Amino acid sequence: MISLKNISWKAPDAGFSLHDVSLTIPDNTYAVLMxxxxxxKTSLLxxxxxxxxxxxxxxxxxxxxxxxxxxxxxxxGYVPQDLALFPGRRVKAQxxxxxxxxxxxxETLIQQLAEDLRITHILERLPEQLSGGEKQRVALARAxxxxxxxxxxxxxxxxxxxxxxxxxxxxxxxxxxxxxxxxLHVTHSSSEADALGQLRLRxxxxxxxxx
Amino acid sequence: xxxFWLCLTAITAAYLLxxxxxxxxxxxxxxxxxxxxxxxxxxIRYATALSLLTCSAAAAIALLFAVPIGYFMARCQFKGKTLxxxxxxxxxVLPPMVVGxxxxxxxxxSIGRSIEQVISFTYTIAGVVLAQFVVAAAFAIRTMRGTFxxxxxxxxxxxxxxxxxHFQSFWHVALPTARxxxxxxxxxxxxxxxGEFGPILVFAGATRMRTEVLPTTVWLELSVGNLDxxxxxxxxxxxxxxxxxxxxxxxxxxx
Numbered sequence: 001m002i003s004l005k006n007i008s009w010k011a012p013d014a015g016f017s018l019h020d021v022s023l024t025i026p027d028n029t030y031a032v033l034m035x036x037x038x039x040x041k042t043s044l045l046x047x048x049x050x051x052x053x054x055x056x057x058x059x060x061x062x063x064x065x066x067x068x069x070x071x072x073x074x075x076x077g078y079v080p081q082d083l084a085l086f087p088g089r090r091v092k093a094q095x096x097x098x099x100x101x102x103x104x105x106x107e108t109l110i111q112q113l114a115e116d117l118r119i120t121h122i123l124e125r126l127p128e129q130l131s132g133g134e135k136q137r138v139a140l141a142r143a144x145x146x147x148x149x150x151x152x153x154x155x156x157x158x159x160x161x162x163x164x165x166x167x168x169x170x171x172x173x174x175x176x177x178x179x180x181x182x183x184l185h186v187t188h189s190s191s192e193a194d195a196l197g198q199l200r201l202r203x204x205x206x207x208x209x210x211x
Numbered sequence: 212x213x214x215f216w217l218c219l220t221a222i223t224a225a226y227l228l229x230x231x232x233x234x235x236x237x238x239x240x241x242x243x244x245x246x247x248x249x250x251x252x253x254x255i256r257y258a259t260a261l262s263l264l265t266c267s268a269a270a271a272i273a274l275l276f277a278v279p280i281g282y283f284m285a286r287c288q289f290k291g292k293t294l295x296x297x298x299x300x301x302x303x304v305l306p307p308m309v310v311g312x313x314x315x316x317x318x319x320x321s322i323g324r325s326i327e328q329v330i331s332f333t334y335t336i337a338g339v340v341l342a343q344f345v346v347a348a349a350f351a352i353r354t355m356r357g358t359f360x361x362x363x364x365x366x367x368x369x370x371x372x373x374x375x376x377h378f379q380s381f382w383h384v385a386l387p388t389a390r391x392x393x394x395x396x397x398x399x400x401x402x403x404x405x406g407e408f409g410p411i412l413v414f415a416g417a418t419r420m421r422t423e424v425l426p427t428t429v430w431l432e433l434s435v436g437n438l439d440x441x442x443x444x445x446x447x448x449x450x451x452x453x454x455x456x457x458x459x460x461x462x463x464x465x466x
Contacts (some may be wrong), residue, residue, distance in 0.1 A: 012288065046368075049368075049372050050371075050372075051368050051371065051372070070371070070376075071368075071371040071372045072371055072372070072373075072374045072375060072376065074372075076372055077372070078369060078372040080365055080368075080369060082363070082365055084363065084365035084366040084368070084369045085366070086366050086369075086370070086383075086384055086388075087366065087387075087388045088387050088388060089387075097370065097373055097375075097383070098373040098374050100383075101370075101373060101374040101375045101376075101379055101383075102374050142369075142373070143372075143373070145373075146372075146373050146374055
């Protein structure tokens, strides 16, 4: 469960801010967050991840206050809009990264994820050798390799064409269900929100309003 | 419109021609047999070997400082950053002789004397490295900062969410991505060290077969009227500078 209580934050250039944002996303729920460009959706995801610190408010994950925890201690999978694959690392190394950071190795997990996301044939490729859809699946697999409880997706399907997008939406639903994840998915697309969102949220003028 | 671009082309060509004439005149000054005689002199060979050694040491130490400082300046936002940024450029704008005098004076202070009890810098080879490092590091820092500025911080942030500490994110994500910039910073620091003269002359001296590096050789040979040797050593330095420039350009960075 993700629970935000009165989160406030102001952008350093004061272009926008979040005011008293409160929301609750129940366990194993696929939530979709919409809102106009530059309204603070990405910043809200980054605050939940721990990459930005709110000026006030609290963040709870499964009832635990994580407001002051480092990103690595939150067990959140984050897929940013630009996917941010690690340059110069092969796909297999991208997937192993989370385990490597913990001094672990689990070939079975990596293989299983690669099969689930249909990327077994590209494990030895570098990011620049991947198509948009492949990059998106690698970024998802990399986030899932950390075995998160919560998955935050920032417009993950925006760079995909219509046919690949349908495929990717089905994949996201399957993954959410298989890994019993609580997902917060930022999108501009109403069709994506209709297809995926069990809970629909809208960020407007720095506040959450019902979608 | 066409005349405008032709004028700009003519100015660029004139500037390049001027430089080519300078280099051509220098290259044609002495016959190749004089070059050979010069490079066979023991003091020239010593100066060349010492230059290669001290430049490599100074550039390596400069890189050790430039990578963390460049990363810090590129990724951290804090009050007074503009001031710190300007302070890091001081060695670039200071007259070279002044850098040498600052070093000389510092090692006369109690802190400096304490350091010299461990490693002797004044008028030693270690002093040559230090004098080269002081200026070269500023150029290496500028290059590394530019490198990290151009690299997205997003992969490093994602690494943090995947369980990495800040150090692991820096080590496993930022550094491998910045390797071309690191190579460029090393080459620029190395080339800058090779041309360093003022601080070395003041702080480490110009003693033959001791603290003599290639720029010192040019000065010493000129001061005794041996123009052929001075020109030959200058040509060798031009050749090395061109090699470094090509190496830096190959990394995709600019000097």
